Amino acid sequence: xxxxxxxxxxxxxxxxxxxxxxxxxxxxxxxxxxxxxxxxxxxxxxxxxxxxxxxxxxxxxxxxxxxxxxxxxxxxxxxxxxxxxxxxxxxxxxxxxxxxxxxxxxxxxxxxxxxxxxxxxxxxxxxxxxxxxxxxxxxxxxxxxxxxxxxxxxxxxxxxxxxxxxxxxxxxxxxxxxxxxxxxxxxxxxxxx
Amino acid sequence: xxxxxxxxxxxxxxxxxxxxxxxxxxxxxxxxxxxxxxxxxxxxxxxxxxxxxxxxxxxxxxxxxxxxxxxxxxxxxxxxxxxxxxxxxxxxxxxxxxxxxxxxxxxxxxxxxxxxxxxxxxxxxxxxxxxxxxxxxxxxxxxxxxxxxxxxxxxx
Numbered sequence: 001x002x003x004x005x006x007x008x009x010x011x012x013x014x015x016x017x018x019x020x021x022x023x024x025x026x027x028x029x030x031x032x033x034x035x036x037x038x039x040x041x042x043x044x045x046x047x048x049x050x051x052x053x054x055x056x057x058x059x060x061x062x063x064x065x066x067x068x069x070x071x072x073x074x075x076x077x078x079x080x081x082x083x084x085x086x087x088x089x090x091x092x093x094x095x096x097x098x099x100x101x102x103x104x105x106x107x108x109x110x111x112x113x114x115x116x117x118x119x120x121x122x123x124x125x126x127x128x129x130x131x132x133x134x135x136x137x138x139x140x141x142x143x144x145x146x147x148x149x150x151x152x153x154x155x156x157x158x159x160x161x162x163x164x165x166x167x168x169x170x171x172x173x174x175x176x177x178x179x180x181x182x183x184x185x186x187x188x189x190x191x192x193x
Numbered sequence: 194x195x196x197x198x199x200x201x202x203x204x205x206x207x208x209x210x211x212x213x214x215x216x217x218x219x220x221x222x223x224x225x226x227x228x229x230x231x232x233x234x235x236x237x238x239x240x241x242x243x244x245x246x247x248x249x250x251x252x253x254x255x256x257x258x259x260x261x262x263x264x265x266x267x268x269x270x271x272x273x274x275x276x277x278x279x280x281x282x283x284x285x286x287x288x289x290x291x292x293x294x295x296x297x298x299x300x301x302x303x304x305x306x307x308x309x310x311x312x313x314x315x316x317x318x319x320x321x322x323x324x325x326x327x328x329x330x331x332x333x334x335x336x337x338x339x340x341x342x343x344x345x346x347x348x349x
Binding site for chain 2: 010011013014016017018020021024025027028033034035036037038039040041042043065127128129130131132133134136137138140141144145148184
């Protein structure tokens with residue numbers, strides 16, 4: 001006859017695991033680390049003078065945010081909700097307008113072929129010292145969204161899937177058609193307080 | 194009838210709790226996987242702004258944080274209600290950011306140094322003057338990959 005193994009008393013197991021659970025609840029936080037990824041320009045060497053690089057006026061989209069968080073796009077007061085469309089129109093320049101960036105023709109290879117794109121466009125964001133962070137981030141967010149929507153549309157047109165589903169190489173090729181050029185001005189003191 | 198009521202003292206049968214540890218362990222693993230360890234104790238309070246085009250910060254070990262906000266209630270007496278910067282566990286001046294970044298970077302593996310990301314966790318009411326100062330300091334320290342910490346929202 002086989003010897004009967006006595007059952008191990010596991011009633012304290014629940015207590016132990018409860019203890020662990022509570023420990024983890026206390027020491028961890030729920031928030032996931034998400035954010036708007038940006039890249040800063042490299043610093044200017046101290047011996048180099050700040051030069052105003054000559055950018056053709058038509059290639060430049062100026063977005064200014066004042067201390068009351070109001071938005072000025074190309075000299076006109078605009079709502080934040082209009083900015084995305086405005087930026088997309090600017091980046092695309094579908095009708096080859098003279099006041100939108102210059103179009104360049106380039107062969108991007110299969111399956112794109114020859115595409116006309118605004119190679120030299122720059123979106124310049126300028127903010128006041130007293131601008132709220134949320135307002136600034138809204139502008140950044142809308143501009144990034146404009147690029148993302150254009151890239152996604154491009155991916156759907158040529159690959160019939162979303163941009164995020166493509167592999168890294170293809171994403172990079174699309175990025176070449178819609179290069180993200182959001183420039184942030186060197187902080188300036190515009191006077192006042 | 195008599196046979197059934199043999200025992201006059203009715204006893205509650207013991208509840209079988211052998212599966213309780215399993216359930217609790219399941220909960221534990223769930224919480225372990227969805228949460229993250231607190232990086233530091235916050236000395237500044239902040240609510241991050243909202244945005245839609247967010248990307249997840251991938252490698253935790255490559256991310257360093259800068260917190261910006263007003264001091265929490267217990268520090269308000271000492272430091273006032275002005276916006277402050279917190280690096281690691283202490284309040285810091287903006288001039289200390291450069292040293293902080295350089296120190297953190299030199300502690301990393303050589304191949305990871307170029308991949309360091311700085312996450313700016315700032316209150317949405319912060320004035321851009323403070324943020325611009327931080328950005329300038331980061332540029333000077335060659336920490337060019339940054340991320341503005343924000344929470345997801347669905348529309349405007």
